[in-house]
Amino acid sequence: MRKPFVAGNWKMNKTAEEATALVKEMLPELQSVAAVERVLCPPFTSLMIVSALLTGTGLGTGAQNMHWEAQGAFTGEVSPRMVKEFCQYVILGHSERRTYFAETDALINKKIKAALEVALTPIFCIGETLEENQASRTAEVVIRQVKEGLAGLTQEQAKGIVIAYEPVWAIGTGLAASGTGANAVVKDYIRSTLEEMFGRQVADAVRVLYGGSVTAANASEFFEQPEIDGALVGGASLKPAEFVNIVKAAVR
Numbered sequence: 001m002r003k004p005f006v007a008g009n010w011k012m013n014k015t016a017e018e019a020t021a022l023v024k025e026m027l028p029e030l031q032s033v034a035a036v037e038r039v040l041c042p043p044f045t046s047l048m049i050v051s052a053l054l055t056g057t058g059l060g061t062g063a064q065n066m067h068w069e070a071q072g073a074f075t076g077e078v079s080p081r082m083v084k085e086f087c088q089y090v091i092l093g094h095s096e097r098r099t100y101f102a103e104t105d106a107l108i109n110k111k112i113k114a115a116l117e118v119a120l121t122p123i124f125c126i127g128e129t130l131e132e133n134q135a136s137r138t139a140e141v142v143i144r145q146v147k148e149g150l151a152g153l154t155q156e157q158a159k160g161i162v163i164a165y166e167p168v169w170a171i172g173t174g175l176a177a178s179g180t181g182a183n184a185v186v187k188d189y190i191r192s193t194l195e196e197m198f199g200r201q202v203a204d205a206v207r208v209l210y211g212g213s214v215t216a217a218n219a220s221e222f223f224e225q226p227e228i229d230g231a232l233v234g235g236a237s238l239k240p241a242e243f244v245n246i247v248k249a250a251v252r
């Protein structure tokens, strides 16, 4: 049985002061939902304060990005060990990083390996653009992203990662995928590729989330799908009542 998993990706929102207020508002209710693995991913500048607030609560902290080198002359970047000081998780390969910061599959692969080296759990994002979707290229794109992103991992490493299927056309648009449509992509392209690469046991063990315009109103449509284990939530993770209700809906 895969434990349900819900993470909030705050993206570039909230100062440290605002982050503190947001965590304090949501925390009591979120703490009660221990059946779900719950993770908050604030911007770098709030990781320290958020991780302090979450210590001992059962919730985890995640970064939204990371450099792959251990240290050095990389102005403006943050290393795996720096992230690891405050986090258990790191979002890698988000479509906004692929689009605005030219992150490639090969670069994301380096970051995933670097995260695993310091025992951070990658939340590895994949998904096709609207254009790719309309050209019936979803299978090709998603399979390539899985293969190149996870190339060279051992079975043991692969088993521990979390994958988020986030169709780019569904992110921040209010146009979520359908539950059955997302489930089919996870089953036919993502888990089947994991099986091909790492075997059946790994394919069955990896948590795969859906992301893209998840709200309290549509979350159950995804959580009731057999292949979907939770959600990576953007906009709705900034609204305390919404996020709490999404987490509650993930209880199996």
Ligand code: 13P
Pocket (backbone or CB within 6 Å): 009, 094, 166, 170, 171, 172, 173, 174, 211, 212, 213, 214, 232, 233, 234, 235, 236
């Ligand atoms: P929205 O939930 O705002 O569509 O964002 C999804 C996302 O990109 C999470 O990583």
